Amino acid sequence: MAKGVWIVAEQRDGALRKVSFELASTARKLADQLGEEVGAVLCGSGVEAMAAELGKYGVDKVYVADNPALEPYTTDAHAAAVAKVVKENDPAILLLAASAQGKDLAPSVVGKLATGMATDCTDVKIDGGKLVAVRPMYAGKCFGEVVVDTFPQMASLRPNVFTIVECAKAGEVVKFDAGLGEAKTKVVEVQKEASGKIDVAEANIIVSGGRGMKGPEGYGILEELAGLLGAAVGASRAAVDAGWRPQSDQVGQTGKVVSPNLYIACGISGAIQHLAGMSSSKYIVAINKDAEAPIFARADYGVVDDLFKVVPALTQEVKKLLA
Amino acid sequence: MNIVACVKQVPDTEAQIKVKGDGSGIEEGGIKWVMNPYDEFGVEEALKLKEKLGGDVTIVSVGPARSMETVRTALAMGAEKGIQIDDPALNNADAYATAEALAAAIKGIPHDIIFCGQRAIDDDSAQVGSILAELLGIPQVTFVTKLEINGTAVKATRPIEGASVVIETSLPCVITATKGLNEPRYASLPGIMKAKKKPVDIKKAADLGVSGASKSKVAKFAPPPARPPGKILCADDTPEGKAAELAKLLREEAKVI
Numbered sequence: 001m002a003k004g005v006w007i008v009a010e011q012r013d014g015a016l017r018k019v020s021f022e023l024a025s026t027a028r029k030l031a032d033q034l035g036e037e038v039g040a041v042l043c044g045s046g047v048e049a050m051a052a053e054l055g056k057y058g059v060d061k062v063y064v065a066d067n068p069a070l071e072p073y074t075t076d077a078h079a080a081a082v083a084k085v086v087k088e089n090d091p092a093i094l095l096l097a098a099s100a101q102g103k104d105l106a107p108s109v110v111g112k113l114a115t116g117m118a119t120d121c122t123d124v125k126i127d128g129g130k131l132v133a134v135r136p137m138y139a140g141k142c143f144g145e146v147v148v149d150t151f152p153q154m155a156s157l158r159p160n161v162f163t164i165v166e167c168a169k170a171g172e173v174v175k176f177d178a179g180l181g182e183a184k185t186k187v188v189e190v191q192k193e194a195s196g197k198i199d200v201a202e203a204n205i206i207v208s209g210g211r212g213m214k215g216p217e218g219y220g221i222l223e224e225l226a227g228l229l230g231a232a233v234g235a236s237r238a239a240v241d242a243g244w245r246p247q248s249d250q251v252g253q254t255g256k257v258v259s260p261n262l263y264i265a266c267g268i269s270g271a272i273q274h275l276a277g278m279s280s281s282k283y284i285v286a287i288n289k290d291a292e293a294p295i296f297a298r299a300d301y302g303v304v305d306d307l308f309k310v311v312p313a314l315t316q317e318v319k320k321l322l323a
Numbered sequence: 324m325n326i327v328a329c330v331k332q333v334p335d336t337e338a339q340i341k342v343k344g345d346g347s348g349i350e351e352g353g354i355k356w357v358m359n360p361y362d363e364f365g366v367e368e369a370l371k372l373k374e375k376l377g378g379d380v381t382i383v384s385v386g387p388a389r390s391m392e393t394v395r396t397a398l399a400m401g402a403e404k405g406i407q408i409d410d411p412a413l414n415n416a417d418a419y420a421t422a423e424a425l426a427a428a429i430k431g432i433p434h435d436i437i438f439c440g441q442r443a444i445d446d447d448s449a450q451v452g453s454i455l456a457e458l459l460g461i462p463q464v465t466f467v468t469k470l471e472i473n474g475t476a477v478k479a480t481r482p483i484e485g486a487s488v489v490i491e492t493s494l495p496c497v498i499t500a501t502k503g504l505n506e507p508r509y510a511s512l513p514g515i516m517k518a519k520k521k522p523v524d525i526k527k528a529a530d531l532g533v534s535g536a537s538k539s540k541v542a543k544f545a546p547p548p549a550r551p552p553g554k555i556l557c558a559d560d561t562p563e564g565k566a567a568e569l570a571k572l573l574r575e576e577a578k579v580i
Binding site for chain 1: 334336337338339340342349360361417418419422444445446447448449450451452453454455456457458462463464465466468478481482483484485486487488489490491492493501502503537538539540541542543544545546547550551553554555556562563565566567569570571572573574577579580
């Protein structure tokens with residue numbers, strides 16, 4: 001019978017990504033409720049040394065495929081490796097990250113294992129021995145509780161939502177052969193964006209601008225505030241469609257659905273599709289001169305005033321606080 | 324070139340979503356249905372490819388009778404023919420069951436390249452394209468923002484956190500489209516007229532040899548958690564005063580900065 005709670009750890013450029021610790025901590029919690037072990041799959045080249053770090057967050061066994069063909073990440077190689085080791089060991093639950101890489105990898109693994117998965121979950125629990133995965137649907141306009149009738153019960157977890165808890169376990173390394181065939185896809189180039197840029201999907205704080213920014217140059221004041229706060233700069237669909245900001249910054253139903261600790265909406269009126277994409281933020285601030293803007297109905301703190309005066313003043317206040 | 328584009332009919336992005344009283348699903352009354360915006364990027368790329376290299380575009384959709392309108396929209400944009408898979412067994416189908424039905428339909432027609440949206444904006448599962456590629460045993464590139472085809476060589480760009488990755492693979496393959504790939508065209512009036520006469524095959528699950536059975540289900544739908552009413556800051560009427568009050572609250576009350 002299928003047993004154990006497993007994760008697929010994500011690493012890039014020689015380091016585990018933070019979401020891997022979120023996955024490990026969450027898996028530990030579920031495994032303790034079931035009285036089972038936590039396993040982690042770790043694929044890449046020269047990655048064995050990272051296994052011990054997973055142990056710190058509650059992983060009992062780390063299944064390592066160390067193979068130059070697994071670096072850099074490609075869908076077919078990683079999906080083949082993960083599916084192979086999962087089939088051999090039959091875990092009951094398999095958790096992945098709903099990161100850019102995880103969103104690519106997870107459904108391929110679903111296809112290979114012929115099972116079901118709940119995507120981009122914001123909560124997972126055990127009920128009657130089974131996984132119940134809670135996930136926003138319609139970009140957060142409603143939530144669904146998903147159950148998977150086949151094994152492994154798969155879920156991908158939204159980054160930055162699940163708490164990291166240290167819990168030392170063995171992190172014992174179990175090597176496995178990825179059993180790779182001929183590569184069907186190949187990474188030929190990685191074009192890095194400006195260094196230090198934080199992706200909206202991974203940010204703890206997002207400073208976001210909409211139509212009220214009046215043009216691309218208006219975002220300078222948001223960049224400055226974001227720089228101080230270690231935040232990402234987001235944008236509404238109107239701002240992206242106007243060509244003011246890149247598509248990768250768009251928050252909303254046709255962009256990224258985000259759950260930061262703090263979302264500062266500047267000059268965003270709050271179209272339904274935008275509200276859907278950011279309503280699960282812990283705290284929402286709205287700065288808009290139109291007191292009737294729908295965004296104020298969702299905001300914890302609302303400032304009805306000219307954002308071009310409020311944002312620079314807020315930047316000065318934050319400077320004082322951080323000094 | 325034999326090009327396939329998969330489409331799904333979904334509620335418009337401006338639609339309010341109301342959960343049924345018993346949590347079994349959403350209220351469909353009053354919803355305006357549209358083509359999934361990410362599928363539109365796929366259809367547009369399919370049409371551009373056909374215009375450049377010749378061939379034809381087949382639209383494949385899984386959905387109830389109302390979905391025919393979305394298939395016709397894609398035909399009005401310029402696709403040649405359609406397959407609509409309409410079966411009660413596939414109502415509320417999960418990603419696996421949907422992909423299985425699509426794969427069965429696509430196996431029956433020539434296919435050099437298959438386009439899907441990176442996700443449908445209703446269930447947000449973001450799985451169908453990848454499962455489809457696995458079931459067809461062909462490579463895939465997901466979340467594509469740029470695509471070049473040269474003979475059977477495929478070069479596709481996909482954004483990841485803080486970077487873009489350029490990937491090479493070969494036909495046949497599945498491409499899932501995301502925003503940035505192109506600007507979808509509108510259907511022209513003559514296009515809409517012509518679309519009415521274009522052939523659409525309606526298939527049942529049994530015609531395709533699939534059961535329609537899902538691997539997962541949404542056991543319960545719920546509205547999003549209510550947010551407590553917020554504060555409008557007005558301790559001081561100047562922008563500077565409001566900014567100072569906001570900074571203080573974020574630091575001391577919310578503890579987020």
